[in-house]
Amino acid sequence: MASITFDPRGISLGQRERQRGPLAAKTHGPNSLAFTLVLLVCGVGMGVAVGLPIVDGTLSELHGAGGIAMFLGSITGMAGTYLALLMVVLASRMPALERMLGQGGVIHWHRRLAPWPILLISIHAVLLTLAYAEAANRGAMAEVGVIVNTCPHLLSATVAMGIMVLIGLVSIRQIRTRIPRENWWLLHLLMYVALVISFAHEVVLGPSFVRHPLTQESWTAAWIVAAGLVIVYRIGMPAYRTLRHRLMVAEVKPEGDGVVSIILQGRNLERLAISGGQFFEWRFLTKGMWWQAHPFTVSALPRPPYLRMTVKAQGDFSRELAHVRVGTAVAIEGPYGSFTTYARRRDQVLLIAGGIGVTAARSLLEDLPPKSRPVVVLRASSEADLVLADEVEELVRHRKGVVYRLLGNRDSMSLESIVRLVPDIEKRDVYVCGSEGFVQAAVEMAERAGVASDAIHQEAYAI
Secondary structure (H helix, E strand, O other), X not given: OOOOOOOHHHOOHHHHHHHHOOOOOOOOOOOHHHHHHHHHHHHHHHHHHHHHHHHHOOHXXXXXXXXXXXXXXXXXXXXXXXHHHHHHHHOOOOHHHHHHHHHHHHHHHHHHHOHHHHHHHHHHHHHHHXXXXXXXXXXXXXXXXXXXXXXXXXXXXXXXXXXXXXXXXHOOHHHHOOOOHHHHHXXXXXXXXXXHHHHHHHHHHOOOOOOOHXXXXXXXHHHHHHHHHHHHHHHHHHHHHHHHHOEEEEEEEEEEOOEEEEEEEOOOHHHOOOOOOOEEEEEEOOOOOOOOOEEEEEEEEEEOOEEEEEEEOOOHHHHHHHXXXXXXXXXXXXXXXXXXXXXXXXXXXXXXXEHHHHHHHHHHHOOOOOOOOOEEEEEEOOHHHOOOHHHHHHHHHHOOOEEEEEEOOOOOOOOOHHHHHOOOHHHOEEEEEEEHHHHHHHHHHHHHOOOOHHHEEEEEEOO
């Protein structure tokens, strides 16, 4: 069988639009007004959560044995669980949230918030243990034994807190980078388990909920909504799209040293709402791989009935993809990401792709209008490390742009040279894709060159 090609010379811009139909996903970058409104709503929610134990408490309780520790423990507990609720919403992949904050913004806030629920809930547990011990005139360690052995809800809460602390520890960057992504992902899923088994003790024993049915019902409803978002957008929609498009591996094509393209064949791909630069979470339904999903950007827009992803072997899963069998069924979750042409603030763009980051740049180029004059910088250690470069150059040629190849090690090839190559950089939207370190360095370079923050769009390939 002849290799299935995605050569840009095989299809015109007009044919591309007709093939894709009207459903291209128009995902916009971060919106400052929407962000302000979301931040305001979240702030009000935090105020309510912290205010409940303050309003519910009395001076007599505060002055009693263990009263201060109990009061502070209630506040930290409510604040921590409220932040955990926000974390669940951020992890739900709700499209409206991504449109408001941008995919990078969602990840940024998820990472910034992540330590605080665990820290506050841990402080909550310590303070309440000290409060109970002081009230019962017992030592703190003796009180731990009493709590675990006499109250099932507190036992489940203790187990949940242990899970949260474990997840917090393995999420520390120095530890996370040493753990295979699939193992880290499985551990991360335990956070849902921890939240579920700890929920009962909140509404049954929490001072802000005992004898307050309206508060109980409101808190329960908030968590049901959050759980519903996860079920709809992390389970329901992926199942629907997987069944609708029925993707399976049609070809595995070597592209370079350790790089392969996986070409998939499916149904109704002309109705797959995806923009260039977006990614799916891919799940290959074969032995040893079916239980884990990994994010990879499409390296070309759909050419019905085909879709393509291009992967560099950087871990066990990506290395195994080079040997996946033709005919293997593939489940998808997505598409995700705001690294698209619809996030542009200006007419002209600069695309900077480091290594395998070329995949996002290559597919994004297909969405740029003719005569848009894009400038593309491909960064790699050597010519052999440049993949899909011929396709990129053909797409850029049709759009009257230019491609620069920056080859060499980091010491010999500074990103600052891009400013000399693109003297009007501050008048362009700048798209950066590649490894996390490369993206950070390129973004800092663009900022120093005077590019406005809302005109910088990034896609970092990291956990």
